[in-house]
Amino acid sequence: MRVRSTAVFLCLFIAAAHAEEKSIAGQWKVAIDVSGNDADFTCTIAQEGRDLKGNCGTLGELTGIAKDGVYTWGTTGGQSALTFTGKLNADGNLTGTVDVLAYGVNGDFKGTPLK
Numbered sequence: 471m472r473v474r475s476t477a478v479f480l481c482l483f484i485a486a487a488h489a490e491e492k493s494i495a496g497q498w499k500v501a502i503d504v505s506g507n508d509a510d511f512t513c514t515i516a517q518e519g520r521d522l523k524g525n526c527g528t529l530g531e532l533t534g535i536a537k538d539g540v541y542t543w544g545t546t547g548g549q550s551a552l553t554f555t556g557k558l559n560a561d562g563n564l565t566g567t568v569d570v571l572a573y574g575v576n577g578d579f580k581g582t583p584l585k
Contacts, residue, residue, distance in 0.1 A: 491536035492558055493517045497584040500526065500554075502568050504577030512584070515543075541566075554579055 495517040501510050513526040522534035522543050530547020534554075541564065542555045550573060556566020564581035 491517075491520055491539070491541075494522070494536070494541055494558060494564065494581075498564065498581040499584055500564075500579055500581045502552075502577060502579045504568060504570055505575055507577075513581070556581065 494515055496515065498513045498515060499510060500513050501508065511526050511529055513524060513529075513532065515522055515524040515532070517523075517536065520536045522532065522536060522541065524532045524543075526532050526545050526547075528548055529545040529552060532543045532545050534541065534543025536542075539557055540555060541558065542553065544551060544553045551571045553569040553571060554566060555569075556564045556579065558564055562583060564579075566579060567576050568579045569576045
């Protein structure tokens with residue numbers, strides 16, 4: 471019985487360890503391109519488990535979530551609320567799409583960690 475309990479505990483522990491998302495906490499240079507309009511921002515992201523919080527300068531506060539290797543966050547300031555959805559690449563950069571909610575348009579973004 472004890473062996474079975476230990477085996478179940480180990481399986482649950484391993485599953486929980488794999489469920490944790492890789493942290494993107496830190497400062498990022500984020501470049502966006504929406505319909506040929508380029509802009510650069512510096513975002514500071516804090517990550518606790520799956521929850522993302524932080525600030526992107528003139529874009530305002532950010533909140534979001536990391537799930538299954540996809541990082542999604544929204545901003546509240548600037549001319550329009552933005553939603554970013556991206557993945558962390560093997561080179562350590564974030565890439566994905568950015569949606570400009572007020573105008574119904576989207577584009578691409580790249581995030582590069584600042585060291």
